[in-house]
Amino acid sequence: MxxxxxxxxxxxxxxxxxxxxxxxxxxxxxxxxxxxxxxxxxxxxxxxxxxxxxxxxxxxxxxxxxxxxxxxxxxxxxxxxxxxxxxxxxxxGELTRLPEKRTIAFVSYSGGTGKTTLALDTALHFARRTKMPVMVVEFTYGVSSLAALTGLDMPHLFDLATQLDVEATCWKGVTLAPMDYDHCQDLSIRQIGRYLEEQMEKHVLTIVDSRWPHGLIGAIQDEVDRWFVVATPRVDAIENARKLQEELGSKASIIINRKGKLVNSLALAGIERALDLPEIRQADRFEGHLGKQILSLTYGPKNWRRYEPKGFFARLGHRLAPGGGRS
Incomplete structure:
Protein backbone atom coordinates (compact mmCIF):
# COMPACT_ATOMS: atom_id res chain seq x y z
CA MET A 1 0.00 0.00 0.00
CA GLY A 93 -8.80 -3.95 -1.82
CA GLU A 94 -6.52 -5.58 0.77
CA LEU A 95 -9.19 -6.35 3.37
CA THR A 96 -10.05 -10.04 3.55
CA ARG A 97 -13.14 -9.68 5.75
CA LEU A 98 -15.74 -7.05 6.48
CA PRO A 99 -14.84 -4.48 9.15
CA GLU A 100 -16.50 -5.06 12.51
CA LYS A 101 -18.14 -1.64 12.33
CA ARG A 102 -18.75 0.70 9.42
CA THR A 103 -20.98 3.74 8.97
CA ILE A 104 -22.06 5.16 5.62
CA ALA A 105 -24.35 8.11 4.99
CA PHE A 106 -26.58 9.07 2.07
CA VAL A 107 -26.94 12.86 1.90
CA SER A 108 -28.17 15.46 -0.55
CA TYR A 109 -28.88 19.17 -0.80
CA SER A 110 -31.61 18.38 -3.36
CA GLY A 111 -34.87 16.58 -2.66
CA GLY A 112 -36.22 13.67 -4.66
CA THR A 113 -32.88 11.95 -5.23
CA GLY A 114 -33.93 8.59 -3.78
CA LYS A 115 -31.75 8.61 -0.65
CA THR A 116 -34.18 6.69 1.55
CA THR A 117 -34.82 4.02 -1.08
CA LEU A 118 -31.06 3.53 -1.49
CA ALA A 119 -30.57 3.32 2.27
CA LEU A 120 -33.27 0.69 2.71
CA ASP A 121 -32.30 -1.34 -0.33
CA THR A 122 -28.68 -1.40 0.85
CA ALA A 123 -29.59 -2.35 4.42
CA LEU A 124 -32.04 -5.09 3.44
CA HIS A 125 -29.60 -6.59 0.95
CA PHE A 126 -26.83 -6.54 3.56
CA ALA A 127 -29.11 -8.32 6.04
CA ARG A 128 -30.12 -10.97 3.49
CA ARG A 129 -26.60 -11.69 2.31
CA THR A 130 -24.58 -11.54 5.54
CA LYS A 131 -27.12 -12.26 8.33
CA MET A 132 -25.22 -9.61 10.32
CA PRO A 133 -26.84 -6.75 12.27
CA VAL A 134 -27.49 -3.58 10.25
CA MET A 135 -29.26 -0.34 11.22
CA VAL A 136 -30.79 2.56 9.30
CA VAL A 137 -30.89 5.96 11.05
CA GLU A 138 -32.87 8.88 9.66
CA PHE A 139 -32.26 12.61 9.99
CA THR A 140 -35.10 14.53 8.43
CA TYR A 141 -37.50 17.43 8.90
CA GLY A 142 -41.23 16.89 8.98
CA VAL A 143 -42.71 13.48 8.11
CA SER A 144 -40.45 10.44 8.24
CA SER A 145 -39.73 9.01 4.78
CA LEU A 146 -38.46 5.85 6.45
CA ALA A 147 -41.82 5.24 8.09
CA ALA A 148 -43.69 6.14 4.91
CA LEU A 149 -41.71 3.75 2.68
CA THR A 150 -41.92 0.81 5.07
CA GLY A 151 -45.52 1.46 6.10
CA LEU A 152 -44.64 0.53 9.67
CA ASP A 153 -46.00 1.98 12.89
CA MET A 154 -42.81 2.01 14.94
CA PRO A 155 -40.98 3.88 17.70
CA HIS A 156 -39.19 7.00 16.51
CA LEU A 157 -35.81 8.31 17.59
CA PHE A 158 -37.21 10.52 20.34
CA ASP A 159 -38.84 7.54 22.09
CA LEU A 160 -35.78 5.36 21.58
CA ALA A 161 -33.40 7.94 23.02
CA THR A 162 -35.55 8.89 26.04
CA GLN A 163 -37.31 5.68 27.11
CA LEU A 164 -35.15 2.77 28.23
CA ASP A 165 -37.96 0.23 27.85
CA VAL A 166 -38.62 1.07 24.18
CA GLU A 167 -36.74 -1.00 21.58
CA ALA A 168 -36.19 -0.16 17.95
CA THR A 169 -38.19 -2.06 15.34
CA CYS A 170 -36.31 -4.80 13.52
CA TRP A 171 -37.79 -5.24 10.04
CA LYS A 172 -36.53 -8.09 7.88
CA GLY A 173 -33.27 -8.12 9.78
CA VAL A 174 -32.79 -4.32 9.72
CA THR A 175 -32.98 -2.13 12.82
CA LEU A 176 -34.89 1.08 12.03
CA ALA A 177 -34.53 4.44 13.78
CA PRO A 178 -36.84 6.94 12.02
CA MET A 179 -36.87 10.59 13.09
CA ASP A 180 -39.77 12.64 14.37
CA TYR A 181 -38.16 16.05 14.20
CA ASP A 182 -40.88 17.93 16.09
CA HIS A 183 -39.93 15.98 19.20
CA CYS A 184 -36.25 15.36 18.50
CA GLN A 185 -35.48 19.07 18.22
CA ASP A 186 -36.07 19.25 21.97
CA LEU A 187 -33.23 16.79 22.60
CA SER A 188 -29.56 17.71 22.78
CA ILE A 189 -27.14 16.45 20.16
CA ARG A 190 -25.25 14.74 22.97
CA GLN A 191 -28.34 12.83 24.09
CA ILE A 192 -29.11 11.60 20.57
CA GLY A 193 -25.45 10.80 19.99
CA ARG A 194 -25.16 8.78 23.19
CA TYR A 195 -28.07 6.55 22.19
CA LEU A 196 -26.92 6.10 18.60
CA GLU A 197 -23.32 5.35 19.56
CA GLU A 198 -24.54 2.55 21.84
CA GLN A 199 -26.63 1.11 19.00
CA MET A 200 -23.87 1.48 16.41
CA GLU A 201 -21.59 -0.64 18.57
CA LYS A 202 -24.13 -3.46 18.23
CA HIS A 203 -24.32 -3.27 14.42
CA VAL A 204 -21.76 -4.22 11.80
CA LEU A 205 -23.17 -1.63 9.39
CA THR A 206 -24.99 1.62 10.16
CA ILE A 207 -26.62 3.49 7.28
CA VAL A 208 -27.56 7.14 7.73
CA ASP A 209 -30.27 8.73 5.58
CA SER A 210 -30.02 12.49 6.08
CA ARG A 211 -31.24 15.76 4.68
CA TRP A 212 -28.36 18.22 4.37
CA PRO A 213 -27.79 20.36 6.22
CA HIS A 214 -29.49 19.00 9.34
CA GLY A 215 -29.35 20.54 12.79
CA LEU A 216 -28.92 17.20 14.60
CA ILE A 217 -26.49 15.38 12.31
CA GLY A 218 -23.67 16.39 14.63
CA ALA A 219 -24.79 13.53 16.86
CA ILE A 220 -23.08 11.00 14.56
CA GLN A 221 -21.16 13.08 12.01
CA ASP A 222 -17.73 12.13 13.35
CA GLU A 223 -18.63 8.43 13.15
CA VAL A 224 -19.32 8.41 9.41
CA ASP A 225 -16.67 6.51 7.43
CA ARG A 226 -18.00 7.46 4.01
CA TRP A 227 -20.47 10.02 2.68
CA PHE A 228 -22.43 9.21 -0.47
CA VAL A 229 -23.72 12.43 -2.00
CA VAL A 230 -26.77 11.37 -4.02
CA ALA A 231 -27.83 13.21 -7.17
CA THR A 232 -30.09 12.55 -10.13
CA PRO A 233 -29.12 13.59 -13.70
CA ARG A 234 -30.57 17.09 -13.33
CA VAL A 235 -28.45 20.19 -13.72
CA ASP A 236 -29.46 21.59 -10.30
CA ALA A 237 -28.95 18.27 -8.50
CA ILE A 238 -25.54 17.76 -10.10
CA GLU A 239 -24.34 21.23 -9.13
CA ASN A 240 -25.65 20.79 -5.58
CA ALA A 241 -23.88 17.44 -5.33
CA ARG A 242 -20.61 18.94 -6.46
CA LYS A 243 -20.84 21.67 -3.80
CA LEU A 244 -21.80 19.23 -1.05
CA GLN A 245 -18.97 16.85 -1.92
CA GLU A 246 -16.53 19.73 -1.63
CA GLU A 247 -18.02 20.71 1.72
CA LEU A 248 -17.76 17.18 3.16
CA GLY A 249 -14.21 16.61 1.96
CA SER A 250 -12.18 13.48 1.36
CA LYS A 251 -14.70 10.98 2.70
CA ALA A 252 -17.38 12.07 0.22
CA SER A 253 -18.19 10.61 -3.20
CA ILE A 254 -20.96 11.43 -5.67
CA ILE A 255 -23.46 8.78 -6.73
CA ILE A 256 -25.73 9.39 -9.70
CA ASN A 257 -29.09 7.72 -9.06
CA ARG A 258 -31.88 7.01 -11.57
CA LYS A 259 -29.64 7.37 -14.60
CA GLY A 260 -31.88 6.45 -17.51
CA LYS A 261 -30.85 5.84 -21.10
CA LEU A 262 -31.91 9.35 -22.09
CA VAL A 263 -29.97 11.72 -19.82
CA ASN A 264 -28.66 15.21 -20.09
CA SER A 265 -25.06 14.38 -21.06
CA LEU A 266 -24.07 18.01 -20.66
CA ALA A 267 -25.17 17.95 -17.02
CA LEU A 268 -22.91 14.96 -16.32
CA ALA A 269 -19.95 16.07 -18.43
CA GLY A 270 -16.76 16.16 -16.39
CA ILE A 271 -18.44 15.06 -13.15
CA GLU A 272 -16.27 12.63 -11.22
CA ARG A 273 -18.51 10.15 -9.44
CA ALA A 274 -18.10 6.83 -7.71
CA LEU A 275 -21.08 5.07 -9.24
CA ASP A 276 -23.93 5.44 -11.73
CA LEU A 277 -27.11 3.66 -10.65
CA PRO A 278 -29.78 2.84 -13.24
CA GLU A 279 -33.42 3.74 -13.00
CA ILE A 280 -35.15 0.69 -11.49
CA ARG A 281 -38.83 -0.03 -11.87
CA GLN A 282 -40.51 -0.67 -8.53
CA ALA A 283 -37.35 0.15 -6.60
CA ASP A 284 -39.48 0.22 -3.44
CA ARG A 285 -39.72 -3.57 -3.60
CA PHE A 286 -36.17 -3.50 -2.21
CA GLU A 287 -34.85 -6.47 -4.16
CA GLY A 288 -31.22 -5.39 -3.78
CA HIS A 289 -30.52 -4.34 -7.38
CA LEU A 290 -29.17 -1.01 -6.13
CA GLY A 291 -28.02 -2.05 -2.67
CA LYS A 292 -25.56 -4.68 -3.87
CA GLN A 293 -23.75 -2.08 -5.96
CA ILE A 294 -23.55 0.28 -2.98
CA LEU A 295 -22.18 -2.52 -0.79
CA SER A 296 -19.55 -3.44 -3.36
CA LEU A 297 -18.49 0.21 -3.45
CA THR A 298 -18.50 0.42 0.36
CA TYR A 299 -16.45 -2.69 1.08
CA GLY A 300 -14.63 -3.08 -2.22
CA PRO A 301 -15.54 -5.67 -4.90
CA LYS A 302 -12.93 -8.14 -3.62
CA ASN A 303 -14.32 -8.11 -0.08
CA TRP A 304 -18.00 -8.13 -1.00
CA ARG A 305 -17.52 -10.83 -3.64
CA ARG A 306 -18.08 -13.71 -1.25
CA TYR A 307 -21.62 -12.51 -0.53
CA GLU A 308 -22.81 -12.28 -4.15
CA PRO A 309 -23.33 -14.78 -6.99
CA LYS A 310 -20.31 -14.83 -9.32
CA GLY A 311 -22.18 -13.39 -12.30
CA PHE A 312 -22.93 -10.16 -10.47
CA PHE A 313 -19.32 -8.98 -10.46
CA ALA A 314 -18.87 -9.64 -14.13
CA ARG A 315 -21.78 -7.26 -14.77
CA LEU A 316 -20.60 -4.72 -12.20
CA GLY A 317 -16.99 -4.55 -13.33
CA HIS A 318 -17.45 -1.82 -15.90
CA ARG A 319 -19.28 0.40 -13.41
CA LEU A 320 -16.43 0.42 -10.89
CA ALA A 321 -13.54 0.33 -13.34
CA PRO A 322 -11.33 3.44 -13.60
CA GLY A 323 -13.19 5.98 -15.69
CA GLY A 324 -16.39 3.92 -15.51
CA GLY A 325 -18.19 6.60 -13.55
CA ARG A 326 -17.52 9.52 -15.87
CA SER A 327 -19.09 10.70 -19.10
Whole structure:
Protein backbone atom coordinates (compact mmCIF):
# COMPACT_ATOMS: atom_id res chain seq x y z
CA MET A 1 0.00 0.00 0.00
CA UNK A 2 1.36 3.42 -0.96
CA UNK A 3 0.89 6.55 1.14
CA UNK A 4 1.79 10.07 0.06
CA UNK A 5 3.07 12.26 2.88
CA UNK A 6 2.78 15.98 2.19
CA UNK A 7 3.45 17.43 5.62
CA UNK A 8 6.38 18.56 7.76
CA UNK A 9 4.92 16.85 10.85
CA UNK A 10 7.57 14.31 11.83
CA UNK A 11 5.19 12.31 14.03
CA UNK A 12 3.51 10.99 10.87
CA UNK A 13 6.81 9.45 9.74
CA UNK A 14 7.35 7.98 13.22
CA UNK A 15 3.97 6.21 13.11
CA UNK A 16 4.49 4.73 9.65
CA UNK A 17 8.22 3.94 9.55
CA UNK A 18 8.06 0.45 11.10
CA UNK A 19 4.82 -0.74 9.53
CA UNK A 20 5.06 -3.65 7.11
CA UNK A 21 3.46 -3.47 3.71
CA UNK A 22 3.44 0.33 3.61
CA UNK A 23 5.47 2.36 1.15
CA UNK A 24 5.71 6.07 1.89
CA UNK A 25 6.29 8.72 -0.75
CA UNK A 26 7.19 12.28 0.25
CA UNK A 27 6.21 15.43 -1.62
CA UNK A 28 5.63 19.07 -0.76
CA UNK A 29 5.40 20.73 -4.19
CA UNK A 30 1.90 20.80 -5.64
CA UNK A 31 3.17 19.39 -8.91
CA UNK A 32 4.81 16.42 -7.19
CA UNK A 33 1.65 15.73 -5.22
CA UNK A 34 -0.54 15.88 -8.33
CA UNK A 35 1.74 13.50 -10.24
CA UNK A 36 1.74 10.96 -7.40
CA UNK A 37 -2.05 10.75 -6.93
CA UNK A 38 -2.78 7.88 -9.36
CA UNK A 39 -0.51 5.45 -7.50
CA UNK A 40 -1.33 6.13 -3.83
CA UNK A 41 -4.19 4.97 -1.63
CA UNK A 42 -3.93 7.69 1.03
CA UNK A 43 -2.66 11.27 1.09
CA UNK A 44 -1.65 12.79 4.42
CA UNK A 45 -1.45 16.49 3.69
CA UNK A 46 -1.17 19.76 5.57
CA UNK A 47 -1.98 22.44 3.03
CA UNK A 48 -0.08 25.05 5.01
CA UNK A 49 3.15 23.09 4.43
CA UNK A 50 2.62 22.69 0.69
CA UNK A 51 4.71 24.71 -1.79
CA UNK A 52 2.59 26.16 -4.61
CA UNK A 53 4.55 25.08 -7.68
CA UNK A 54 3.38 24.88 -10.40
CA UNK A 55 -0.25 24.68 -9.20
CA UNK A 56 -1.98 26.64 -6.46
CA UNK A 57 -3.33 24.92 -3.35
CA UNK A 58 -6.98 25.61 -4.19
CA UNK A 59 -6.58 23.79 -7.50
CA UNK A 60 -5.02 20.83 -5.66
CA UNK A 61 -7.89 20.77 -3.16
CA UNK A 62 -10.40 20.62 -6.02
CA UNK A 63 -8.53 17.76 -7.67
CA UNK A 64 -8.37 15.76 -4.44
CA UNK A 65 -12.09 16.25 -3.82
CA UNK A 66 -13.40 15.76 -7.34
CA UNK A 67 -11.32 12.63 -7.98
CA UNK A 68 -12.46 11.08 -4.71
CA UNK A 69 -8.91 10.69 -3.38
CA UNK A 70 -8.71 9.62 0.26
CA UNK A 71 -6.87 12.41 2.06
CA UNK A 72 -6.55 13.73 5.58
CA UNK A 73 -4.48 16.14 7.65
CA UNK A 74 -1.61 15.05 9.87
CA UNK A 75 -3.65 15.96 12.94
CA UNK A 76 -6.62 13.82 11.87
CA UNK A 77 -4.34 10.93 10.88
CA UNK A 78 -2.41 10.94 14.16
CA UNK A 79 -5.66 10.98 16.14
CA UNK A 80 -6.87 7.75 14.44
CA UNK A 81 -4.07 6.15 12.39
CA UNK A 82 -5.59 2.66 12.42
CA UNK A 83 -8.87 3.94 11.06
CA UNK A 84 -7.23 5.84 8.20
CA UNK A 85 -5.00 2.90 7.29
CA UNK A 86 -8.04 0.63 7.23
CA UNK A 87 -9.74 3.08 4.88
CA UNK A 88 -6.67 3.06 2.64
CA UNK A 89 -6.55 -0.73 2.57
CA UNK A 90 -10.20 -0.67 1.60
CA UNK A 91 -9.32 1.52 -1.38
CA UNK A 92 -6.59 -0.91 -2.40
CA GLY A 93 -8.80 -3.95 -1.82
CA GLU A 94 -6.52 -5.58 0.77
CA LEU A 95 -9.19 -6.35 3.37
CA THR A 96 -10.05 -10.04 3.55
CA ARG A 97 -13.14 -9.68 5.75
CA LEU A 98 -15.74 -7.05 6.48
CA PRO A 99 -14.84 -4.48 9.15
CA GLU A 100 -16.50 -5.06 12.51
CA LYS A 101 -18.14 -1.64 12.33
CA ARG A 102 -18.75 0.70 9.42
CA THR A 103 -20.98 3.74 8.97
CA ILE A 104 -22.06 5.16 5.62
CA ALA A 105 -24.35 8.11 4.99
CA PHE A 106 -26.58 9.07 2.07
CA VAL A 107 -26.94 12.86 1.90
CA SER A 108 -28.17 15.46 -0.55
CA TYR A 109 -28.88 19.17 -0.80
CA SER A 110 -31.61 18.38 -3.36
CA GLY A 111 -34.87 16.58 -2.66
CA GLY A 112 -36.22 13.67 -4.66
CA THR A 113 -32.88 11.95 -5.23
CA GLY A 114 -33.93 8.59 -3.78
CA LYS A 115 -31.75 8.61 -0.65
CA THR A 116 -34.18 6.69 1.55
CA THR A 117 -34.82 4.02 -1.08
CA LEU A 118 -31.06 3.53 -1.49
CA ALA A 119 -30.57 3.32 2.27
CA LEU A 120 -33.27 0.69 2.71
CA ASP A 121 -32.30 -1.34 -0.33
CA THR A 122 -28.68 -1.40 0.85
CA ALA A 123 -29.59 -2.35 4.42
CA LEU A 124 -32.04 -5.09 3.44
CA HIS A 125 -29.60 -6.59 0.95
CA PHE A 126 -26.83 -6.54 3.56
CA ALA A 127 -29.11 -8.32 6.04
CA ARG A 128 -30.12 -10.97 3.49
CA ARG A 129 -26.60 -11.69 2.31
CA THR A 130 -24.58 -11.54 5.54
CA LYS A 131 -27.12 -12.26 8.33
CA MET A 132 -25.22 -9.61 10.32
CA PRO A 133 -26.84 -6.75 12.27
CA VAL A 134 -27.49 -3.58 10.25
CA MET A 135 -29.26 -0.34 11.22
CA VAL A 136 -30.79 2.56 9.30
CA VAL A 137 -30.89 5.96 11.05
CA GLU A 138 -32.87 8.88 9.66
CA PHE A 139 -32.26 12.61 9.99
CA THR A 140 -35.10 14.53 8.43
CA TYR A 141 -37.50 17.43 8.90
CA GLY A 142 -41.23 16.89 8.98
CA VAL A 143 -42.71 13.48 8.11
CA SER A 144 -40.45 10.44 8.24
CA SER A 145 -39.73 9.01 4.78
CA LEU A 146 -38.46 5.85 6.45
CA ALA A 147 -41.82 5.24 8.09
CA ALA A 148 -43.69 6.14 4.91
CA LEU A 149 -41.71 3.75 2.68
CA THR A 150 -41.92 0.81 5.07
CA GLY A 151 -45.52 1.46 6.10
CA LEU A 152 -44.64 0.53 9.67
CA ASP A 153 -46.00 1.98 12.89
CA MET A 154 -42.81 2.01 14.94
CA PRO A 155 -40.98 3.88 17.70
CA HIS A 156 -39.19 7.00 16.51
CA LEU A 157 -35.81 8.31 17.59
CA PHE A 158 -37.21 10.52 20.34
CA ASP A 159 -38.84 7.54 22.09
CA LEU A 160 -35.78 5.36 21.58
CA ALA A 161 -33.40 7.94 23.02
CA THR A 162 -35.55 8.89 26.04
CA GLN A 163 -37.31 5.68 27.11
CA LEU A 164 -35.15 2.77 28.23
CA ASP A 165 -37.96 0.23 27.85
CA VAL A 166 -38.62 1.07 24.18
CA GLU A 167 -36.74 -1.00 21.58
CA ALA A 168 -36.19 -0.16 17.95
CA THR A 169 -38.19 -2.06 15.34
CA CYS A 170 -36.31 -4.80 13.52
CA TRP A 171 -37.79 -5.24 10.04
CA LYS A 172 -36.53 -8.09 7.88
CA GLY A 173 -33.27 -8.12 9.78
CA VAL A 174 -32.79 -4.32 9.72
CA THR A 175 -32.98 -2.13 12.82
CA LEU A 176 -34.89 1.08 12.03
CA ALA A 177 -34.53 4.44 13.78
CA PRO A 178 -36.84 6.94 12.02
CA MET A 179 -36.87 10.59 13.09
CA ASP A 180 -39.77 12.64 14.37
CA TYR A 181 -38.16 16.05 14.20
CA ASP A 182 -40.88 17.93 16.09
CA HIS A 183 -39.93 15.98 19.20
CA CYS A 184 -36.25 15.36 18.50
CA GLN A 185 -35.48 19.07 18.22
CA ASP A 186 -36.07 19.25 21.97
CA LEU A 187 -33.23 16.79 22.60
CA SER A 188 -29.56 17.71 22.78
CA ILE A 189 -27.14 16.45 20.16
CA ARG A 190 -25.25 14.74 22.97
CA GLN A 191 -28.34 12.83 24.09
CA ILE A 192 -29.11 11.60 20.57
CA GLY A 193 -25.45 10.80 19.99
CA ARG A 194 -25.16 8.78 23.19
CA TYR A 195 -28.07 6.55 22.19
CA LEU A 196 -26.92 6.10 18.60
CA GLU A 197 -23.32 5.35 19.56
CA GLU A 198 -24.54 2.55 21.84
CA GLN A 199 -26.63 1.11 19.00
CA MET A 200 -23.87 1.48 16.41
CA GLU A 201 -21.59 -0.64 18.57
CA LYS A 202 -24.13 -3.46 18.23
CA HIS A 203 -24.32 -3.27 14.42
CA VAL A 204 -21.76 -4.22 11.80
CA LEU A 205 -23.17 -1.63 9.39
CA THR A 206 -24.99 1.62 10.16
CA ILE A 207 -26.62 3.49 7.28
CA VAL A 208 -27.56 7.14 7.73
CA ASP A 209 -30.27 8.73 5.58
CA SER A 210 -30.02 12.49 6.08
CA ARG A 211 -31.24 15.76 4.68
CA TRP A 212 -28.36 18.22 4.37
CA PRO A 213 -27.79 20.36 6.22
CA HIS A 214 -29.49 19.00 9.34
CA GLY A 215 -29.35 20.54 12.79
CA LEU A 216 -28.92 17.20 14.60
CA ILE A 217 -26.49 15.38 12.31
CA GLY A 218 -23.67 16.39 14.63
CA ALA A 219 -24.79 13.53 16.86
CA ILE A 220 -23.08 11.00 14.56
CA GLN A 221 -21.16 13.08 12.01
CA ASP A 222 -17.73 12.13 13.35
CA GLU A 223 -18.63 8.43 13.15
CA VAL A 224 -19.32 8.41 9.41
CA ASP A 225 -16.67 6.51 7.43
CA ARG A 226 -18.00 7.46 4.01
CA TRP A 227 -20.47 10.02 2.68
CA PHE A 228 -22.43 9.21 -0.47
CA VAL A 229 -23.72 12.43 -2.00
CA VAL A 230 -26.77 11.37 -4.02
CA ALA A 231 -27.83 13.21 -7.17
CA THR A 232 -30.09 12.55 -10.13
CA PRO A 233 -29.12 13.59 -13.70
CA ARG A 234 -30.57 17.09 -13.33
CA VAL A 235 -28.45 20.19 -13.72
CA ASP A 236 -29.46 21.59 -10.30
CA ALA A 237 -28.95 18.27 -8.50
CA ILE A 238 -25.54 17.76 -10.10
CA GLU A 239 -24.34 21.23 -9.13
CA ASN A 240 -25.65 20.79 -5.58
CA ALA A 241 -23.88 17.44 -5.33
CA ARG A 242 -20.61 18.94 -6.46
CA LYS A 243 -20.84 21.67 -3.80
CA LEU A 244 -21.80 19.23 -1.05
CA GLN A 245 -18.97 16.85 -1.92
CA GLU A 246 -16.53 19.73 -1.63
CA GLU A 247 -18.02 20.71 1.72
CA LEU A 248 -17.76 17.18 3.16
CA GLY A 249 -14.21 16.61 1.96
CA SER A 250 -12.18 13.48 1.36
CA LYS A 251 -14.70 10.98 2.70
CA ALA A 252 -17.38 12.07 0.22
CA SER A 253 -18.19 10.61 -3.20
CA ILE A 254 -20.96 11.43 -5.67
CA ILE A 255 -23.46 8.78 -6.73
CA ILE A 256 -25.73 9.39 -9.70
CA ASN A 257 -29.09 7.72 -9.06
CA ARG A 258 -31.88 7.01 -11.57
CA LYS A 259 -29.64 7.37 -14.60
CA GLY A 260 -31.88 6.45 -17.51
CA LYS A 261 -30.85 5.84 -21.10
CA LEU A 262 -31.91 9.35 -22.09
CA VAL A 263 -29.97 11.72 -19.82
CA ASN A 264 -28.66 15.21 -20.09
CA SER A 265 -25.06 14.38 -21.06
CA LEU A 266 -24.07 18.01 -20.66
CA ALA A 267 -25.17 17.95 -17.02
CA LEU A 268 -22.91 14.96 -16.32
CA ALA A 269 -19.95 16.07 -18.43
CA GLY A 270 -16.76 16.16 -16.39
CA ILE A 271 -18.44 15.06 -13.15
CA GLU A 272 -16.27 12.63 -11.22
CA ARG A 273 -18.51 10.15 -9.44
CA ALA A 274 -18.10 6.83 -7.71
CA LEU A 275 -21.08 5.07 -9.24
CA ASP A 276 -23.93 5.44 -11.73
CA LEU A 277 -27.11 3.66 -10.65
CA PRO A 278 -29.78 2.84 -13.24
CA GLU A 279 -33.42 3.74 -13.00
CA ILE A 280 -35.15 0.69 -11.49
CA ARG A 281 -38.83 -0.03 -11.87
CA GLN A 282 -40.51 -0.67 -8.53
CA ALA A 283 -37.35 0.15 -6.60
CA ASP A 284 -39.48 0.22 -3.44
CA ARG A 285 -39.72 -3.57 -3.60
CA PHE A 286 -36.17 -3.50 -2.21
CA GLU A 287 -34.85 -6.47 -4.16
CA GLY A 288 -31.22 -5.39 -3.78
CA HIS A 289 -30.52 -4.34 -7.38
CA LEU A 290 -29.17 -1.01 -6.13
CA GLY A 291 -28.02 -2.05 -2.67
CA LYS A 292 -25.56 -4.68 -3.87
CA GLN A 293 -23.75 -2.08 -5.96
CA ILE A 294 -23.55 0.28 -2.98
CA LEU A 295 -22.18 -2.52 -0.79
CA SER A 296 -19.55 -3.44 -3.36
CA LEU A 297 -18.49 0.21 -3.45
CA THR A 298 -18.50 0.42 0.36
CA TYR A 299 -16.45 -2.69 1.08
CA GLY A 300 -14.63 -3.08 -2.22
CA PRO A 301 -15.54 -5.67 -4.90
CA LYS A 302 -12.93 -8.14 -3.62
CA ASN A 303 -14.32 -8.11 -0.08
CA TRP A 304 -18.00 -8.13 -1.00
CA ARG A 305 -17.52 -10.83 -3.64
CA ARG A 306 -18.08 -13.71 -1.25
CA TYR A 307 -21.62 -12.51 -0.53
CA GLU A 308 -22.81 -12.28 -4.15
CA PRO A 309 -23.33 -14.78 -6.99
CA LYS A 310 -20.31 -14.83 -9.32
CA GLY A 311 -22.18 -13.39 -12.30
CA PHE A 312 -22.93 -10.16 -10.47
CA PHE A 313 -19.32 -8.98 -10.46
CA ALA A 314 -18.87 -9.64 -14.13
CA ARG A 315 -21.78 -7.26 -14.77
CA LEU A 316 -20.60 -4.72 -12.20
CA GLY A 317 -16.99 -4.55 -13.33
CA HIS A 318 -17.45 -1.82 -15.90
CA ARG A 319 -19.28 0.40 -13.41
CA LEU A 320 -16.43 0.42 -10.89
CA ALA A 321 -13.54 0.33 -13.34
CA PRO A 322 -11.33 3.44 -13.60
CA GLY A 323 -13.19 5.98 -15.69
CA GLY A 324 -16.39 3.92 -15.51
CA GLY A 325 -18.19 6.60 -13.55
CA ARG A 326 -17.52 9.52 -15.87
CA SER A 327 -19.09 10.70 -19.10
Missing amino acids: KILIATKTLAVFDVLKDMEGIECKEALFTGQIYDALPEVQLVIIDFGDVVEHPYDVEMLKRVLTEKGVLFTSSEEFLAQPDRWLAEARQVK
